[in-house]
Amino acid sequence: MLSRKRTIAAGVSILLLILCLMYRLADIQLISTKSFSKNNVNLIQESVNQRTHRFTINDGRGYFLDRNGELLSTDVKPQIVVFPNLYKKDWPIVTISEILQLPPQKIEEMIYQLKKPSALLLPAELTLQQMNRINELEIPGLYAQLVTRRKPLPFANHIIGAVGEDPDLIKQKYKDKLDKGTVSIATKTGKNGMQYTFDPFLISEGETQFIYHVDRQGNPLFGLDVKYRTQTNPLYPLHVKTTIDKKMQEAVERYLSIHQVEAGGAVLIDVETNELLAMASRPVFNSKTIYKHENKMTTHQIPGSIFKIVTAAAAIEENKVQNDKRYDCNVNIYGKQDERQLGMLNFEESFSRSCNKTFGDLANELVAENNNIIEEYAEKLGLLEFNGWRGQVYHFDNFSHFYQEEQGQIRNPNKKMQDYQSPLAISQTAIGQLDVRITPLAAANMMATIARGGTWSEVKAAKSVNFANGTELVEFKDHNGKKESLSPYTMMRLQSLLVNVVKDENGTGHALQSLPFQVAGKTGTAQKGEEANVYIKWFAGYFPADNPKFALVVVDMKHDTVNRTTSVYADIAKVVMEISDREE
Incomplete structure (x- = not known):
């Protein structure tokens, strides 16, 4: 009897196995031919x-x-x-x-x-x-x-x-x-x-x-x-017709490599059209590091003294600048003797030589009357919003030219307001430290805005999407956001300040005096987190200063003892002007 039960059980098991194999074969041959297994393999x-x-x-x-x-x-x-x-x-x-x-x-x-x-x-x-x-x-x-x-x-x-x-x-x-x-x-x-x-x-x-x-x-x-x-x-x-100039893009990449910028990059914008001409970020990615190395030109960074442009704009617009007043630039914002003994400087000299004490004092004076004034002026200069073109294209409500672009910030949203109300915190914010963050793209757009005299607009990276025969499918029209957000007088003063950074023999941008055209701009040095010997070095500006054509920002995020930014800036600017002259 036991032997008969075992025989039946074995027979049933074999039959089930045959049925399973038959189903598997039918699944492969007839049922799941176009979507086999969890990977949806098309067997045909x-x-x-x-x-x-x-x-x-x-x-x-x-x-x-x-x-x-x-x-x-x-x-x-x-x-x-x-x-x-x-x-x-x-x-x-x-x-x-x-x-x-x-x-x-x-x-x-x-x-x-x-x-x-x-x-x-x-x-x-x-x-x-x-x-x-x-x-x-x-x-x-x-x-x-x-x-x-x-x-x-x-x-x-x-x-x-x-x-x-x-x-x-x-x-x-x-x-x-x-x-x-x-x-x-x-x-x-x-x-x-x-x-x-x-x-x-x-x-x-x-x-x-x-x-x-x-x-x-x-x-x-x-x-x-x-x-x-x-x-x-x-x-x-x-095909997408971009705004990029291939020769200028090649020049930007070449000089970042020649000067061994390991982390950082550059952004180049056409001042008249506000179109992106070139953008490069380091380190570059490969097929294995696509998501490891982000585009540092569209992610926010610590701006350092680049942000003094915002503080200067607020001080000028709010009538806080006294031309005959001098600031003790031998002292830093911590009340201690500064590493750079700059002496007693007026407002313009403080800007060109990048005196922290002056802008810390001005910011405290401004904040005493309006707690949000620094944020308001950063917003007027377009630093706190998306600077790349975005809008509705067909059924895409928020179509963007730039991948994962970040917005700037003045304060860390996870901190309390009182964390930013001490005189030291206000001074640190005024000089682009503490929790201030902006993108290099936003900095370049700010320079283009100042060069034009105040008209802000989104930066385009593409002109149109076209069919294979060249017929236009989508045209990306200009998006002008802010118009004359600052007074013409303030813009004129900012232009003058930026020119003096290079013209002043003691200015932080004087190394660019050797170029055959005038550059207007601002340097920036920011300590990177807790790493005491690693700084982010900036130069943001436009050229030629008397007839602005290009806004360029160069960022070196691994600055140590070698000042690469002005050298990279000079080489790129010179070639860009040569290319522009040939194309005209």
Whole structure:
């Protein structure tokens, strides 16, 4: 009896196992063919991929152009594409070698080394004439083609950003496209920078490829025909025309590297249009550190004496400046002897030589009448809000040109108001220390605002989004926020103060006197947290001072004994002016 029960149990177990295997097989073959397992694998597509040799000419993703129409995010190069399994001895190798000006054996050697469809690594760039002659031969498996490839990450690293696969993001943002089959979970999306913010316009609607089907042994399935597959909509891919000047961007990156700025960066703005011309942040990221190294130009930093511009503006506007009054600049805001013995200075001298005591005293005088006056003037100069372009674009209510831009702050929101009411706390705030934080982008925009005489507007990083044929899809109009928020007299005084920082032989920016044009600006040095020997060094300004064209901010967040900021600023400014003169 026991033996019979065991037999039945074993039989039932085997039957259940067979049923499970049958269900599993049915699931694979019939039920979950397009969404198998928790990873939603498309088994039909994967099966096709195993039997397909392909070469991608263009991934179908939209791209970025600079303000002059030059490619920023991609390179387009003429290349020879070879399907090695279609190579036959009757190929006209001699004719091909004559066109490419390479020995026949060298070409055969390159082909034999290929394991899959690839572009030949030629010693010289292919010309369009050579491309046409190759294609006239009509050789199966050999094609001359303009191939699009993404630029290496270091160029315009943080402002343009990177792309990569993110199945979760695809499911979250593009469920409708995923359901329609226009995208897959393997479609690349923007990870950061403008690649992320403009991703809805840039995401690929289909790749352009050479496709060739083979059997298990790699032999042709459908003869020697290689298919050419491309997007069905001729208006795609879209492209973004940015405001960036490629040559100026290259100059900014080059001099940050030459002067070994390890942490920090630079922002360059066109004063007249308030458009971003260049932005670079250090350290750059790679595919493994995309989320580790943020864009320091759009995240808030300790401004140090850059913030004295705000205190000066408040003092001028509120009639607290007495031209004949002198301040004891041998003493610091702590009431002790200062490291720099500057002597007795008036207001203008205090600004150009960056005396902390003067601006600490003025701030206390101002706050005695209005507790929020420093915050009010920081807001008038645009330091406490988003400075990058943002607004409604189609159904995107808060579309932004800048990825994860931060707003500035005067106080830490987690602290109490009374923490900022002591004379020392007021003085520290007045000179851009304590909990004051602004972004370098905001600082550059403030300089552009002062250079224009007071009109503030958001900084644009893109002019438009266009169809493939150049027709405009979206135009980004100027967003003017504050108009003449400070009196013309105050703006004129600020301009004069900024010029004197460089003109004054004892001014903190006097090193820029060697340039062939006048620079107006302000230096800033801020202690970085608790690290006593590590400072954030700034130079923010505009040039030429008598006819402002460019606002530039340079930040070195790992300043030690070497003053890099003015050297970087001088080199960038000089090249930018040269480029500008040539473009005009």
